[in-house]
Structure formats: C-alpha cells, structure tokens
Amino acid sequence: GAGVSQTPSNKVTEKGKYVELRCDPISGHTALYWYRQSLGQGPEFLIYFQGTGAADDSGLPNDRFFAVRPEGSVSTLKIQRTERGDSAVYLCASSLAGGGNEQFFGPGTRLTVL
Amino acid sequence: QQQVKQSPQSLIVQKGGISIINCAYENTAFDYFPWYQQFPGKGPALLIAIRPDVSEKKEGRFTISFNKSAKQFSLHIMDSQPGDSATYFCAARGAQKLVFGQGTRLTINP
Numbered sequence: 001g002a003g004v005s006q007t008p009s010n011k012v013t014e015k016g017k018y019v020e021l022r023c024d025p026i027s028g029h030t031a032l033y034w035y036r037q038s039l040g041q042g043p044e045f046l047i048y049f050q051g052t053g054a055a056d057d058s059g060l061p062n063d064r065f066f067a068v069r070p071e072g073s074v075s076t077l078k079i080q081r082t083e084r085g086d087s088a089v090y091l092c093a094s095s096l097a098g099g100g101n102e103q104f105f106g107p108g109t110r111l112t113v114l
Numbered sequence: 115q116q117q118v119k120q121s122p123q124s125l126i127v128q129k130g131g132i133s134i135i136n137c138a139y140e141n142t143a144f145d146y147f148p149w150y151q152q153f154p155g156k157g158p159a160l161l162i163a164i165r166p167d168v169s170e171k172k173e174g175r176f177t178i179s180f181n182k183s184a185k186q187f188s189l190h191i192m193d194s195q196p197g198d199s200a201t202y203f204c205a206a207r208g209a210q211k212l213v214f215g216q217g218t219r220l221t222i223n224p
C-alpha cells in the first residue's frame with residue numbers, strides 16, 4: 001500500500017498570502033499528525049487528529065494556523081497571512097489509532113514565503 | 115520539561131566503525147523513545163524504538179541503550195556503512211505527540 005502522501009511537494013508564496021497544504025494518510029490510519037521542521041532542526045509538533053476531531057492543537061503557533069480533517073482521512077493545514085518565519089518543511093504523519101503505534105511520515109511540503 | 119537534547123550535532127565515522135548518538139530528556143511521563151533516520155528531501159523513517167521498561171534493544175546493526183534513572187538513551191550503529199550517512203533524530207512520546215531532538219548529521223567515510 002501507499003505511504004503518507006503530501007501535496008504540493010514545494011510551495012512558494014508571497015508574504016501575506018494564504019496557503020493550503022494537503023496530507024493523505026495511510027489507508028485505515030485513524031490518527032494524523034502535523035509537524036513543522038525548520039532548517040537544521042528536528043520536527044516540532046503542531047496538531048494531532050483522532051478521526052475527524054483535533055485531539056491536541058497545542059503546537060499551533062498562533063491563530064493564523066488551522067487544520068481540518070472533515071472525513072477522518074485527508075487533512076489540510078491552512079496558513080493565513082503567511083510570514084517569512086513560516087518558511088519550513090511541513091510534515092504529516094499517520095498511525096493506527098493513537099497510543100503505542102508507530103507514526104509514519106510523509107515526504108513533507110517545503111513552504112517558502114518570500 | 116518537554117525538551118529532548120541530542121548530541122553531537124554532527125559526527126564523522128570511518129566505514130566499519132561504531133557511531134554513537136546520545137539523547138537526554140527531562141519529562142518522566144514520556145513512554146516511548148524512537149529513533150528516526152532522515153535522508154535529504156525525505157520524511158523521517160523509524161529506525162528502532164524502545165520503551166522505558168527495557169534497558170537495551172538490538173535490531174541488526176542498530177542498538178538502543180536506555181538508562182531510565184539518568185533519563186538518557188543512545189543509539190549505537192555497529193559496522194557503520196556509507197549508506198548510513200543521514201540525519202538521525204531521537205524522539206520521546208508524551209500524550210501521543212513526539213518531541214524530537216535537534217538531530218545529528220552522520221557521515222560515514224568510505
């Protein structure tokens with residue numbers, strides 16, 4: 001089966017614009033995670049979905065960031081009024097339920113805000 | 115308390131040697147400690163993981179040593195190969211989410 005896929009692979013936008021990043025988890029995985037990885041750093045947690053609901057959004061840096069998972073499968077991370085500091089690789093991961101299951105990561109979306 | 119500190123930042127090892135990467139944590143509520151390997155342009159991939167009730171886990175050339183009292187754990191790569199050249203991240207799980215170390219860029223010289 002296919003792994004976690006993310007689109008687009010690269011996104012270049014201008015400061016102040018709105019962007020959407022998409023994640024397709026592994027089929028059957030009910031838990032979905034978003035992380036952000038800045039250059040030369042480890043991934044940082046943003047938000048965790050169990051099914052359709054956000055179980056933990058404590059990592060979202062501010063209210064410009066929002067994520068949805070309306071049908072419990074595909075998720076979209078939305079960033080409003082982008083800033084240069086939002087430039088990073090946004091990683092999505094999925095797992096079977098939550099708890100003690102391995103998180104499988106996608107290749108990420110590299111976001112560049114000019 | 116949510117930090118995981120990783121060292122060294124970079125490491126160069128000769129082919130056939132042992133690569134050792136160390137991590138330390140503070141939060142005793144962490145319940146799972148994975149190591150991820152990441153190649154440029156790719157997402158992290160799970161290499162090996164351990165739970166805090168075990169002191170050592172070995173899978174092929176990769177071994178995790180875990181010291182619960184010291185709140186430290188390490189990755190040992192035996193017989194290091196050029197294909198092992200990558201960035202390695204330790205992580206710790208708490209409340210379903212992973213907290214990652216800063217990463218170690220490992221280079222294996224042929």
